[in-house]
Amino acid sequence: MTLDVSDSDHERVSQAIAAAETGSAGEIIAITADTSDAYHDVGLHYAVLALFLLLGAVSAWPGLLDQAYSALMGWSVGRPSARALMTLLLGLSLALFLIVLFALRWMPLRLALTPGATKTRRVRRRAIMLFRASAERRTAGRTGILIYLSMGEHRAEIVGDEAITAVTTPETWGEAMAALVTEVKAGRPADGIIAAIGLIGAVLAEHFPRDAADRNEIPDKLIEL
Template sequence: MVSIAISEADRERVSAAVTAAEGASAGEIVTVVTEQSDPYHDVALQWAVLTLVLVLAWAAAFPNWLLWWRETLLGSDWTGTPSLRATLFFLMALCLLKFTAVLLILRWRPLRLALTPGVTKHRRVRRRAVALFKASAERRTEGRTGILIYLSVAERRAEIVADEAIMAVTTPETWGETMTALTAEIRQGRPADGLIKAVELVGGVLSAHFPRSADDHNEIPDKLIEL
């Protein structure tokens, strides 16, 4: 099981970094860290279905092997003569056994995660980040300057989702260095350090485009959100 491994001291460090970054800009930075963005149960089902299909393909390509296994495991045909019904019943039982075995094996989360395609992880992490941004930061600031830094530990992936005013003056490439710094730290087992670096870099971009005004006030709490 993947552990978030963020101490109380780390939480305070991240919150302090957010406060400092917001002190030089009108932006509002929301930091969220989660152990995993999705359980990927459907991935286990897909692997089980693939296994079932492969068993059927094997039986079609090598019928003699199917008969050999049937006779080895069950002995000679129950009726004493070759039986299509008995062979099909054996094949059905074999498919069901393999299907169930794969589902049970993939209940172990690390293996299920390892067998999840990278594109699927990216899509699920992005979807979760967008949903959390809509709930926590989107249009919750007067100048539409909210931004979410989202870290999903198990997938070792991060996302940055920004409000409309920030999107108008930035591109996805703007956050390249931030994403690199964040993911590099998590791979080293230092998620808090990664978040702090990301906050500092995001704060630099925000201060350049949205300098803090005299009447600016904190519109979203600076604390780290753990899910």
């Protein structure tokens, strides 16, 4: 699932960020991505698993290898030698490994077979990495906050700077996350981001009210990766 955001949506998100920041000293960054990781290791893990299942099946039922040899070579060749059977097993193992590995190069299948906990960890890791690169300690009051949406994994993260995490908990952002996810599921990702920005802005205004010395330290825009 890819993010469908028009130019007008970009403008709406920018306006929502600017509006949310008028009442607080916080700086909101919104970043979206198709996926947060390539998950190459997932394909490799499934290929290795298929290989072990094949070897396990042959170990449990050795006759399977004889049947496979007869099916491939024909019944008239007689009983195969141990070398022939081992060569066949090697060939079957390699073929199965490569078939699974190449099948899982198709990203939708790879994502579907990736455990949910793995996707959650990697989306969180990518969100933290992007936050550190784009917002962490880039504001005078340590009040930067990132809204990160990863469409392929159907997951989102909200990451705050030091001053924000000192007065909030992950539960603080539950309403903003719910608003974001609801709109994304309905096919309106930009509306979800805007709704989350408004709710986050309200929390920031409560804890970090804006004063005359505040200035816009991070551009108000949606970043698509």
